[in-house]
Amino acid sequence: xxxxxxxxxxxxxxxxxxxxxxxxxxxxxxxxxxxxxxxxxxxxxxxxxxxxxxxxxxxxxxxxxxxxxxxxxxxxxxxxxxxxxxxxxxxxxxxxxxxxxxxxxxxxxxxxxxxxxxxxxxxxxxxxxx
Amino acid sequence: xxxxxxxxxxxxxxxxxxxxxxxxxxxxxxxxxxxxxxxxxxxxxxxxxxxxxxxxxxxxxxxxxxxxxxxxxxxxxxxxxxxxxxxxxxxxxxxxxxxxxxxxxxxxxxxxxxxxxxxxxxxxxxxxxxxxxxxxxxxxxxxxxxxxxxxxxxxxxxxxxxxxxxxxxxxxxxxxxxxxxxxxxxxxxxxxxxxxxxxxxxxxxxxxxxxxxxxxxxxxxxxxxxxxxxxxxxxxxxxxxxxxxxxxxxxxxxxxxxxxxxxxxxxxxxxxxxxxxxxxxxxxxxxxxxxxxxxxxxxxxxxxxxxxxxxxxxxxxxxxxxxxxxxxxxxxxxxxxxxxxxxxxxxxxxxxxxxxxxxxxxxxxxxxxxxxxxxxxxxxxxxxxxxxxxxxxxxxxxxxxxxxxxxxxxxxxxxxxxxxxxxxxxxxxxxxxxxxxxxxxxxxxxxxxxxxxxxxxxxxxxxxxxxxxxxxxxxxxxxxxxxxxxxxxxxxxxxxxxxxxxxxxxxxxxxxxxxxxxxxxxxxxxxxxxxxxxxxxxxxxxxxxxxxxxxxxxxxxxxxxxxxxxxxxxxxxxxxxxxxxxxxxxxxxxxx
Ligand SMILES: Cc1cc2nc3c(=O)[nH]c(=O)nc-3n(C[C@H](O)[C@H](O)[C@H](O)COP(=O)(O)O)c2cc1C
Ligand code: SF4
Numbered sequence: 259x260x261x262x263x264x265x266x267x268x269x270x271x272x273x274x275x276x277x278x279x280x281x282x283x284x285x286x287x288x289x290x291x292x293x294x295x296x297x298x299x300x301x302x303x304x305x306x307x308x309x310x311x312x313x314x315x316x317x318x319x320x321x322x323x324x325x326x327x328x329x330x331x332x333x334x335x336x337x338x339x340x341x342x343x344x345x346x347x348x349x350x351x352x353x354x355x356x357x358x359x360x361x362x363x364x365x366x367x368x369x370x371x372x373x374x375x376x377x378x379x380x381x382x383x384x385x386x387x388x
Numbered sequence: 389x390x391x392x393x394x395x396x397x398x399x400x401x402x403x404x405x406x407x408x409x410x411x412x413x414x415x416x417x418x419x420x421x422x423x424x425x426x427x428x429x430x431x432x433x434x435x436x437x438x439x440x441x442x443x444x445x446x447x448x449x450x451x452x453x454x455x456x457x458x459x460x461x462x463x464x465x466x467x468x469x470x471x472x473x474x475x476x477x478x479x480x481x482x483x484x485x486x487x488x489x490x491x492x493x494x495x496x497x498x499x500x501x502x503x504x505x506x507x508x509x510x511x512x513x514x515x516x517x518x519x520x521x522x523x524x525x526x527x528x529x530x531x532x533x534x535x536x537x538x539x540x541x542x543x544x545x546x547x548x549x550x551x552x553x554x555x556x557x558x559x560x561x562x563x564x565x566x567x568x569x570x571x572x573x574x575x576x577x578x579x580x581x582x583x584x585x586x587x588x589x590x591x592x593x594x595x596x597x598x599x600x601x602x603x604x605x606x607x608x609x610x611x612x613x614x615x616x617x618x619x620x621x622x623x624x625x626x627x628x629x630x631x632x633x634x635x636x637x638x639x640x641x642x643x644x645x646x647x648x649x650x651x652x653x654x655x656x657x658x659x660x661x662x663x664x665x666x667x668x669x670x671x672x673x674x675x676x677x678x679x680x681x682x683x684x685x686x687x688x689x690x691x692x693x694x695x696x697x698x699x700x701x702x703x704x705x706x707x708x709x710x711x712x713x714x715x716x717x718x719x720x721x722x723x724x725x726x727x728x729x730x731x732x733x734x735x736x737x738x739x740x741x742x743x744x745x746x747x748x749x750x751x752x753x754x755x756x757x758x759x760x761x762x763x764x765x766x767x768x769x770x771x772x773x774x775x776x777x778x779x780x781x782x783x784x785x786x787x788x789x790x791x792x793x794x795x796x797x798x799x800x801x802x803x804x805x806x807x808x809x810x811x812x813x814x815x816x817x818x819x820x821x822x823x824x825x826x827x828x829x830x831x832x833x834x835x836x837x838x839x840x841x842x843x844x845x846x847x848x849x850x851x852x853x854x855x856x857x858x859x860x861x862x863x864x865x866x867x868x869x870x871x872x873x874x875x876x877x878x879x880x881x882x883x884x885x886x887x888x889x890x891x892x893x894x895x896x897x898x899x900x901x902x903x904x905x906x907x908x909x910x911x912x913x914x915x916x917x918x919x920x921x922x923x924x925x926x927x928x929x930x931x932x933x934x935x936x937x938x939x940x941x942x943x944x945x946x947x948x949x950x951x952x953x954x955x956x957x958x959x960x961x962x963x964x965x966x967x968x969x970x971x972x973x974x975x976x977x978x979x980x
Contacts, residue, residue: 261641264649265527268518275519281390282508285445288490295446298469328446329469 284326292318292325292370293345306358307340313359314342317366325370338380344369355380389424389466392442394507396431396593397586397625399439403455404428407439410458415466424466427516430594432507433748434494437477442507447488450475480744480766494745497764499726501734502550502710503750506594511629514636517597523642525716526601526608530650535565535609538716542609545720546732547712551577551668551705552783552809553885554731554798557712564610564692564702572612573701574603575677575691576709578619578626579661579668582781583832585812587736588706590748592619592626595710596633600656602712604643607654610702615656618673620663630658665782665836666886670695670703672838683838684884705810707736727753731797735808741778741815742769754795757787761815772817776900780809782829782836783889785896786822805896807889821918822901823908827855829893837886844887847878851894859919863909872898917979923964924980929954931976938968938977 262268276283284291296311311327318325330343338355344365345351354365355378368374393399393408411426432440437451441461448471450461457475464470476485477492489495500506509516517523529538543558564572576599580588592599603615619627634656637643645653659677661667667682674695676682695701711733715723724732731753737760740746744766751760757777761767768774776786785806787794794800798808816825830852839845851874854867875891882888898905907913914922927938927947932954939947939955946962949955957968957977969977 261639262523262648263641265524265531268523268527268648272518272521272524275515279509279516279519282392282444285390285447286508288445288447296469326445330446 281326284324288326290347292323292347294318294325294327295330295343296327297339297341297343298329310340310342310357310359310362313362314366317363318370321366321371323366323370341380346370346373353380354378390444391424391426391461391466392429392432392444392507393426394430394432394438394440395428395511396435396438396590397623398431398435400625402439404439406455407441407453407458410455411441411462414459414462418462418467420462420466424462427510428512429508430506430511431590431748433498433503433590433750434477434492434745435747436745440507441475442489447490449477449486449489449492451477493763493766494747494749497755497759498750499734499752500750501714501723501726502591502598502707502736503594503748504714505598506590506748509595511594511596512632514597514633514640514642517595518640521717522597522713523601525713526604526642527648528716529605529608530648530652535611538605538609539565541720542712542715543720545715545723546727546730547708547715547723548731548798549705550707550711550735550810552780552807554808557704557708560692560704561606561609561702563690564612564700567693567700569700571614571699572610573696573699574606574610574612574615575670575673575696575701575703576603576615576617576706577668577670577673577703578617578623578706579673580620580623580706580810581663581665581668581836582810582812584738584740584814585781585810586738587748587811589623589626591706591710591736592623593629596626596630597637598713599630599706599709600633600637600643602709603656604647604654605712605716606702606704606709608652610700612700612702613653613655615654616659616677616696617656618659618661618667618677621660622663627658627660634658664838665832666838666884669884669886672884673703674701681838683840684886686883707811728795728797728800730799735796735811737811737813739765739813739815741813742772742817742820743767743815744769751796753797756793756795758792760796760813761792765815768815768817772819774815775818775820776816776822776825778806778814778816778825778829778893779812780807780889780892781812782832783807783885783892784809785892786816786825786900788900805899806892819916819918821859821914821916822897822904823855823859823914824916824918826894826897827852827859830855830890833886833890837890841881841883841887843878843881844883844890847874847882848887848890850874851878851891855894858905858908859914860921861908861912861919865906865909868898868905868909871895920964924959925957925962925964925966925968926978926980927955927957928976928978931974933974933976935973937971937973941967941971943967 298307315327340357341355343351343353368376415424441450441453464472539561547557548554666672667676669684672682672684691701734750734752736750776788778786791804834848837844857863875895878891934952946958
C-alpha cells in the first residue's frame, strides 16, 4: 500500500473501499432502503428462485437502486414459487408470486421505482413473513 | 452474504477462531466463496449468549455457536436460505425464537456511537475502518480546521470524560494547548481496573483505529507529537489489535511524519501497566510510565500543566477518545442533541450480576435504570426481585428501586449517592446482602490502596474491620455511627481519588439500606442469608423423626438427641456448614 497523501486521496481510497462493506451498511439501516426477500425453500430453489435472486442483486445495482436483497425460508406460497416480498421504505410488504426474470424486471421498473402496482401480487396469508 | 463472528475476548475464549475456520472450510467445500464472506469483528455486546455469529444482510443472530455448527449454518442458511432455528436467540419472556437482531430488546434501546464499529468491522483491517469514514475526521481537522476551531467543536459537543471524573474534554484540551512547552504528550488511559468492567477493552479490541485517530486529533489540537497508550498487560488481545492497527496506520501514512500531506507529525507507543487499580489515576499512571512507583501525587499541578517527564500531558480515557472522530465528522450539534442537559452523548456500560443479558451496552445519557435493567438487560435472573444496582465500581454506590426511573447521567448519579464511574453496572437481587457488598468493595480498596497516605491505608482497613464485625454478628449501633464518621474523614483527607471515593460504597449503602444494617446489629439477622455467622440452623421438632442422620454427619458433633426422638442443634458449637440440611430426608432442618 502506498501512503495516503492528502484528504482528497483519503476520500478516493474510501470510495473504492466502501463497496466492501456496503452490504453491511445497508443491512444496518434496512428501514431506509428497499428490502426484498426471496423465498428460498427447496421448492423455491427448484423453481428458479436462485436465478431470480442473482438477477435482482445485479440489476438493482446496475440501475442504482439502493436495496437489500436477502433470502428467506419457505413463504408458504408453494403454488406460486418463486415468490418475493418487497418492502418499500415506510410501506407495507407486498408479495409477488411466479416471479420470472421478466417479471422481476417489471417489478423493479414499475413497483420499486415508481410505486405502480403490477400483476402477480399474492394476498398475504399472514401478518409478516419474517 | 457476510458472516460476522464475534472476536472479543469472551467469545474467543469460547472458540470463535475455530468457528471462523470451520465456516470458511464449509464455504470452500461448496464453492460458495463468491457468495459468502466471513469476518471476525469486535464484541457484539451480547456476551451472555456468546459466541455470536451474525449473518447479513438479513441480520440473523445466532447465539452460542460452536465450530460444529458451522457446517449446518453454511449448508442451510447460506446455501438454501433457511435459518437454523435451533441457534436463534430465544426471547426469555415469550419463549419464541427471535430471528434477527433488529427484533431483540437488547439492541432496540441502544445507540452506538463509541461502539459504532464494534461488531461491524474487522478490527485488524484498516481498510474496513477507512471504508466506514475512518480517518476522515483527522483529515478534516488537519486540512480544514485550526486547532482552536477543532477544540471549539469538542467544547460545543459537550463531551465529558468517560474515565470517571466527567471533566469536559474540550476544556482539558484547551488547557493543555495553552501551556507553552517545547514538547507535549497525549496519553490514552486504558488501565480499566474496576472489577467487572470491560468497556475500554472491548473498544480497543473491536475498533482500535478510532482511538488512534482520536489521539492524533488530540495531538494536533494540543500541540503534541507523541502519543502513549497505557494499557494493562492482562489485555493481550487488545494489545495485539492495537499494535496491528498502529502498524497499519503507519503504513498508510496516517501516523508518522507529515500526515496527509500536512506538516503535522504524530506517532504512538504502548506502555504496559501491571494491573494496579491506583495506576488508573492519572498522576500515578504518569509516574508508572516514567518507571517510578505507581503512586499518585498531589494535584495541582495537573498533568495538562506538568505531566510525563514534566511536559504538559493530556490524559483521556479510551471511550472518550472513541467519541471524538464522529463528533468531528457529524458535528458537535448532532452529538449535543443526544443526552441530557449537562451530559451529552451516550455511555457504554458493562452489565453484570443477576441480570439475564450480561453484556456490553451503549445507551444515550438520560436513559433510565429501568430501561437498562428490564428492557435491555431482560430483567433479573430466575424471576427474582431487583434489589440494587452498583455503578461507579469501588468509587461508587448502590442505587435502589426508588432510583429506577432516574435518568442516568453524571449529575443524577452523584445526587443519588453514586457516580457514573467508568461504566460498570452490577445488578443485585434479593439474595444479595448489602453489608457484604460494601465489605466486598472495601476489600478491593484495602488491597489496591497504594499506602502512601494514612487515611486511605489505615482508615479503609478500619472500615473493613467494622464491616467484618457486623457480618459476624458482633456489631453495635455505635459501629454504624463509626462507619459514617470515619468514612467522611477518609473522604475529606485522602490524597487521591481512590481514597477520596473509597468509603462511597459503605456510605451509600448505609443511606439506602439502613434497616438492613440495623437488622444485622440488633437482631443478628441477615435477610439475604449471606452472612454465614448470622444463620441459625434449627430442627423443627414436629418434622424430625429421630433418624440420627444429621447427628452422624455433623463434623463438630453439635447435634444431640435420642434415637426416634426429635434432635436439637447446639448453636454454640454449630459452624453453619449446612451438612445436616443435605442429609435430612424429612426436610426437618431449617435455616433462619
Ligand atoms: C483510583 C482511580 C482509578 C482510575 N482508573 C481509571 C481507569 O482505569 N481508566 C480511566 O480512563 N480513568 C481512570 N481514572 C480517572 C483518571 O484519573 C483520569 O481522570 C481520566 O483518565 C481522564 O480521562 P477522561 O477525562 O477522558 O475521563 C481513575 C481515577 C482514580 C482516582
Ligand atoms: S488515597 Fe490511597 S491510593 Fe491514593 S495516595 Fe492515598 S493511600 Fe495511595
